[in-house]
Amino acid sequence: MTATNAYAHLEDRFRRIANVQGALAVLHWDSAAVMPPGGAAARGEQIATLSVIAHDLLTAGDMADLLAAAGSVPLDPWQQANLHEMSRVWRHATAVPQALVEVIARQSHETELVWRTARGADDFKSLAPKLQSLLDLVRQVAASKAASFDLDPYDALLDEYEPGGRAARIDVLFGELQSFLPELRGQVLERQASRGAPLPQPGPFPVEAQRALADRILDVLQFDRAHGRLDVSHHPFTGGVPDDVRITTRYATSDFTRSLMGVIHETGHAQYERGLPSSWRGQPVGNARGMAMHESQSLLFEMQACRSLEFIDFLAPLVREAFGRDGEAFTAANLRLVYHRVQPGLIRVDADEVTYPSHVILRYRLERAMIAGDLKVADLPGAWNDGMEELLGVRPPDDADGCMQDIHWPGGSFGYFPTYTMGAMAAAQLFAAAKAADPAILPSIGQGDFKPLLAWLRRNVHEKGSNGTTDEILTQATGMPLGVAAFKTHLEARYLG
């Protein structure tokens, strides 16, 4: 086989892998959105079988030779980037012994099940031994990957979610955040207190009316229904494949504001997937760059564009119309108070954008310590509660709303959390650059026209796929690698301006 053939052969192999993964994405969406409960066992078997098939295709015995042969002839820049991503994905898959992969899959599944019950019962004691066993296995994975990639163990885990992400870099970024966030938060809270709380918006807000409003907003956000759907699931997510993006939300009749922003958030994820380079479908270079960039797109839509004064002014009449409501509580001014409310709290997923980074910094500290072997699971509740007090000034009354609130660790995901705040920073940086590059973007958003923004994102982010690192894509788009400055400017302008 010639080296050129080797590359073509790899593209074919990865296309097949992508097709299996695409099928898995449909199976996962179906499980969450439409599957009757009695289908769970059969579905679990289908997913397990397809996962093994995808893994077998990826780790086939001839891959090392194919990757080596493909690299020995000239390829164009996209092909080079594709080959680089193929190698990265393959190395992550082969760095860990197959036996360990299977053990950890079972242990994650089991720990997650225990967590569901334990969280509801605020029973950390029953979770702790399972979670410690899982952590021990994750540390073995981290050690295997660290050896294979010549990285620090935590970095080796982080690299899977955020390719090229390194703790040393995050330490600097999060340190810069910490240098101003506590003071900024204090100022915001003071100022907010002087302004008073938003007026309550009493429900009920019928699900059908919320759905109709969501449909209207999807149109505004240029969500392409020929290539996507909106459905309901318990945990909102974005799934499917780039040409068939499935987003979900959950409606509460007592409050329309969370589901509405939830739909906008998922639409940001969906637009990223949808805008990935169409000629590289099914190839690793055609995939999203990483979780930081993915979160930047959802937060750019949710936090930057759609919590802007301009968009809220556009939104308020739609809300009044959707629910047939009126009065002070449904003015743009009150909606702004709702959507710009800052309140240190216990729960990450309920946090505003000022306090959210503190939740992430806590988790980042703790998971680094756990992976380093410096923190035992048994000592997690104390460390968590002390950290919450230090970082957010609140102390959880129990573990259910403390160190047991997130699925990530019981699910085996360590090294994921920092990408949320890296995404928030990237969102601010990208939105500032977009507005500077095209002054029509923000006024258009105020008219409900997202075409200019979307055009800029397509060109500068989405269509890059994985051709370049997160920092390379950000530098091309904004003139600089990931930094804190734009995020700080954004928070000051919105909350202290």
Place this chain on the structure above:
Amino acid sequence: MTATNAYAHLEDRFRRIANVQGALAVLHWDSAAVMPPGGAAARGEQIATLSVIAHDLLTAGDMADLLAAAGSVPLDPWQQANLHEMSRVWRHATAVPQALVEVIARQSHETELVWRTARGADDFKSLAPKLQSLLDLVRQVAASKAASFDLDPYDALLDEYEPGGRAARIDVLFGELQSFLPELRGQVLERQASRGAPLPQPGPFPVEAQRALADRILDVLQFDRAHGRLDVSHHPFTGGVPDDVRITTRYATSDFTRSLMGVIHETGHAQYERGLPSSWRGQPVGNARGMAMHESQSLLFEMQACRSLEFIDFLAPLVREAFGRDGEAFTAANLRLVYHRVQPGLIRVDADEVTYPSHVILRYRLERAMIAGDLKVADLPGAWNDGMEELLGVRPPDDADGCMQDIHWPGGSFGYFPTYTMGAMAAAQLFAAAKAADPAILPSIGQGDFKPLLAWLRRNVHEKGSNGTTDEILTQATGMPLGVAAFKTHLEARYLG
């Protein structure tokens, strides 16, 4: 590897194959019921990749040895039947050269696409060359399978849909049907003319009300929503897997009667799948016996149980309530006239149970002649129209409502049609046996209680899976192999009684 290990290894292999096929079933359901149109290309790739994977697993190089080794040690009767089915499925998959499998998959897909357009335009000329090429390929497949199975070519095709089905047997059965059907039809039409037509039931019947009525009937039919769903698709079908059965229908606001019986028909299919032996999930012996038995279950629900006088009396008040309608047109008496109407027509899927067999007999004759090489595609319209005139006394005015009306041939399915009428005969035979075995069955149906019927079907049909031939299962359940007598008795009782 010991022979016992070989059998265990085969069970494991077939479980994996079933998981891939289960995933394919979800992908197909999704395509028909919920997929946005822009997802079609990616879905096609996913389905193609998984189909190849399933085929590769089934035709792997070690299968012949495994099947041989597994047969050399004692197995219990279910295991023996399972091994028998494994061999059958494997022989069908390996009898045809891989290159031919791929060529015919492409040609079927292409011909089906041409058919969609050509049918709409009544343009048989543009379909004919494609269909002839496809027929040539199907004849090659038939020849390959005939050699491998030592069967007549048509039988070799039929065997895939109806294991053990043989044209010689069908000739006898259909000959018996023809010996009384024309005369019976004449008598029925005469009698019907003297009674007058049913009163029209003017719409509109809102989709929501039809859906609510369908939900009510699903409950009556013991459809288990923990293990199934009802959705909408252009062509109604039953899909999914036994623990997660997905049925679909299509609502027309001008007429509720077709969708209602459509849902009942698919529920019969669904109950069969759902009742397959649960300890043999994922094994060939745990699958439905064949298409004749499958159709017998849908027709037993639709034609035998739910067009009975007893059920129509139960149904009529539900219809009146569902649509808030009253008057003569919505009495049980009028609903009976609607559901027992006999009318020779052009279209098979619109046909009543008296004229339906004639549609099938025509197709059976023609496809046998085509496979034998005695009928060219170019001569199909003439043969079709002559056959319609002979068998049904009507002559199609065009090919769209003539020989182009069905998807089967353009989709590459030859040997499928006879199973519809074999199913109708089996349904009559099984229902008669069920009523004789448990006299509570029919009165219970009149009360909307399907538990006695379902219990009998579970025990005598569903739980048999593929353990035994169609005739063995029928003989155990009814005392005799498939025959015409019960069907004849049923038609005479309902239409001349």
